[in-house]
Amino acid sequence: SYISCWCMCDCDLDLMWKGYVRNPPGIAIKSSVRRLKEICDKALSHRPIDISKVSYFDHAGGENINYFGTPTAFLYKDKHFRLDNEIRIIHYPNVSEPSPTHVLLLVDLKDLIEDVVFQPRVKESTVKSVREALSRVGLEEIPVLASRDDRELIE
Incomplete structure (x- = not known):
């Protein structure tokens, strides 16, 4: 299986x-969940893809998930990861075919990317690059933003 993980936090x-x-x-x-779903819908004609929200459980508190051998195993994490607020795009390959090291989805980056956000304390030369x-x-229209900690640093 091939998984792409996305955080659904507001910032x-x-x-x-x-x-x-x-x-x-x-x-x-x-990006947005809407954009990710649209991209996955377009890709469905080429590959079996699932997009699902991760559920969090209290493993240390005795809660167990019986997911051995099922695809849902990729959709559970211990609750100490709940700040990830994660959604996952999962491709389940045909088991009768050899597994490549990666799977490419043809994506128009203009459809995927809302903003590019830099980590805190980034150098202006990096922003320029x-x-x-x-x-x-051809993506000059995509907003380039500083981290929420540095919002005043990038116009």
Whole structure:
């Protein structure tokens, strides 16, 4: 199976920057559940895809989920991850075919990306480089935002 994980929080979280950016500077791609669903709907003709919200349970408190061997195993996490507020796009490949290392979905980035958000304390040179890269691929209209902690730093 191939999984793409998305946080459904209203703003960027320090927890996410610290947990997922190993080598700063980092950026986050902001999209919406509606946009993700539309992209998945378009891709369904090519691949079996599911988009579902993750459920959180209290494993330490004795709550168990019996999901051995079922696709729903990918849709549960311990409650200490609940701030992730996660939605997952899952592709279940045909088991009779060899499994590639990755699966590509043809996506128009203009349909996917609402904003590009930088992690806190990003350098202006990095912002400039990302804006130039967006411009080179025809995405100059996509807003480039600072982290909620630095909103005044990027116009």
